[in-house]
Amino acid sequence: MIKKAIKFFGLDNIKVKNKLLLIYVLCVLLPIVATDYVFFNYTKAQVEQQQLQQYKASLQRLSLAINKQFEDAVYLAYNIMTDRRLNDCLERQYRSLDEFYDIYDDYMRDMLQTNTYMLNQIDSITIYTSNTTIPESTGYKHLPINVQDEEWYSYAVEDPYSFSIVSYYQDGHWYVSLIKDLNYYKRSNIQKILKINFKHSEFIDMLKSEKQEGIVCVIDGFNKIIYSNDDKYNNGFYTLNDIHTGSDDSVLEQDLDKSIGMGLWKMIKIVNDEDIAAAMVQPTRFIFMLALLNLIIASAAIYALSYSLEYRIDIVHSHIKRVRHQRFDIIECDEGKDEIGDLIREFNRMASTIESLIRDVYEADLQKKNIEVEKKQAMINALQSQIDPHFLFNTLESIRMRSVVKGEAETAQMIKYLSKIFRRILSWGNDNVTIKEELDYIKYFLEIQKYRFGNKLNYKMHVDEDVLNYIIPKMVIQPFVENACIHGIEGSSDNGLVIVEIKKSNSFVVFTIKDNGIGMSEHTLNSIYTSLGEIENISGSVGIKNAYRRLKLLYGDDFRFRMDSQCNVGTVVTLMIGTDKLAGFQNGEVEQNV
Structure with a gap:
């Protein structure tokens, strides 16, 4: 019934x-x-x-x-x-x-x-x-x-x-x-x-x-x-x-x-x-106050009981919705000793078990992928080992010395810069460098580009002294400088200028790369922004995409990126990294990023 x-x-x-x-x-x-x-x-x-x-x-x-x-x-x-x-x-x-x-x-x-x-x-x-x-x-x-x-x-x-x-x-x-x-x-x-x-x-x-x-x-x-x-x-x-x-x-x-x-x-x-x-005024007032008191007491009791039920049921319901999105968060609240409390404890036990199983499967899959990466890295190392680095360095050094003997000082200097760049590229023992070391590498690169373009290319560097010892990933600034030279200045008929600025602003270190080259249209700029988020599409601007993804992976929300450009005016790239994510020699430690 x-x-x-x-x-x-x-x-x-x-x-x-x-x-x-x-x-x-x-x-x-x-x-x-x-x-x-x-x-x-x-x-x-x-x-x-x-x-x-x-x-x-x-x-x-x-x-x-x-x-x-x-x-x-x-x-x-x-x-x-x-x-x-x-x-x-x-x-x-x-x-x-x-x-x-x-x-x-x-x-x-x-x-x-x-x-x-x-x-x-x-x-x-x-x-x-x-x-x-x-x-x-x-x-x-x-x-x-x-x-x-x-x-x-x-x-x-x-x-x-x-x-x-x-x-x-x-x-x-x-x-x-x-x-x-x-x-x-x-x-x-x-x-x-x-x-x-x-x-x-x-x-x-x-x-x-x-x-x-x-x-x-x-x-x-x-x-x-x-x-x-x-x-x-x-x-x-x-x-x-x-x-x-x-x-x-x-x-x-x-x-x-x-x-x-x-x-x-x-x-x-x-x-x-x-x-x-x-x-009837006094009796009415008394009856009204009595009724109001009864309602308040009864309402408070019902509210307390309903809140005890509704609050915990809402929490369970919310966590069950998260399970749909593979989030197995533990319910942290005063469970109580009633049936809802038993339900919360059983849910936590179930979530912990499922998360543990998923973690085991994920770690096994990750281990498998790491093995594949190591295998590919071994293949690359094998290819690199076929060309003896010492042979390259010794050959470049011999060419440089002959240029010096012949009085070709500028050529010798360029060969020296090129030798340092090769040495840096082939040296992967440590993926992190100081901003000062990264600036030296950028300077070698710009000098070689200046040698190529002659008087058509000039560059300037403005760097705050208190940021030189911060640690950043190697070769994350160079792709943006290379893009300014190759795609900005090379296609312009006018003399080009590349400006590299690094300064500290509030809780960020700000990297700015400017050029007065040919710039790009709004459509091209939007295409670049779109391609930065596409993992599968690796065609075009590979260096910029790799640098962006490395920085985004390492620093997450503490990394900010902006690119502004106008046709026949130039391009400005701004990178911002939170200082609390950067390690430096001044505090006695160098952060190793994976």
Whole structure:
């Protein structure tokens, strides 16, 4: 079943790197994101519920406090209503003002003033009476002629046995009052109505004391806003419908105590959804940080594990590619002790074995070729031995001496140079010479060429003294000088000049051979450059090619070659050899190059 699933989804065709990424996404990233998403929504619901419970608790506290304020006022009104002495004073028929003021000063004034200052929420206490023998004074008023038109009066008449707390406008002012008909000791037709006005500030400050978001209101049975923690609505003109609420806003209600005359009064708290969402800031931040921490830890663990696998697999893959090009490099890394480590160790063992076998075969083949080279060299030596070098040297020396005897000094000198050149060519005991020795040989060659061409050829040598003792391969400069004379100067109708410069520049010894001969075209120059890299093509410029290949073989990247030429202007050849590859007599050793 598992094999079929692997084949169906093509899992074997997915790279290891992508497989690890797939594991990370499916087994780490998605589960963490999904879990945190569910946890966030659950936490959000719990926080919203908790926040609503806090708002409800706050609303209950405020409603209890409001009820207590009005309840105290009702108890005070009840004490006034049940005061028999006050009731007698209000129903008494006074014959004169003096009689009234005696009783007023003795009891009535102090009784009202004492009750007024007893509670902070009370602004004033007024008793309205139909007893015309009582003059209007502080706290006592006659019932107005049109009292039936007063809004507050209707509450006392409609239910004379209950306390009524009402809000109304009178004389351009907004009032909240407790109204009660003083009919507890009713013994006459005299009407007595108690009106206690409340201080708005006491209730508003109480609503503002709860430092929570949202609007809190006390509304009456007609949805008119009585008090609010928002001063905008504290003027008696607004209703609950005037407060703009969104579709997601929460409206909490709490009924006030009906038993103390508040009827359908209740408290309303309107909470904006943004206020509730603000409570989620800290939990959201915590959940986000927790999710981020989980992702970082999981990602770091997955990265470390995947890097351990991917890094070593890439190394093995890279070395396997090198095997295609016959490079059997050993993998050098911390192998580890898992299956990949075993694979690396087995690969190293295999590579070492294969390289050893190839080396054995190569050395055997090289030995065979060396034998063939030695055989050919022996044949050359046999040919050379057929012409005794001493015979050549002695013959040339005899010719030179006869030229001297005959007074032909120039001819004798040329024969001397030619003899030295032959001696150098036939002497292969050491393939390396100093730059000074190579320059002597070049000088002999140029003198002979000058003898041949006469005044048509001149030469100059500019050599730094500190490069003379460097060791270079024998006869690697001469082919370029010979090319300048034969192919550059000989074909020119003008007088020719060959300049040989050797100097040290930075970390290189620079050899420059210049001539003012016929030069060569760009096509010919490109052909020479191309032929330098062709091993099989040995026709034409054999000396230059052999010198180039010897220098390239010996010095590799530390040898640089450049040839510039223009028709009828001349040719410049530049050879550069790194000084760290050149040995000299000054450091006490001569490098033997093979």
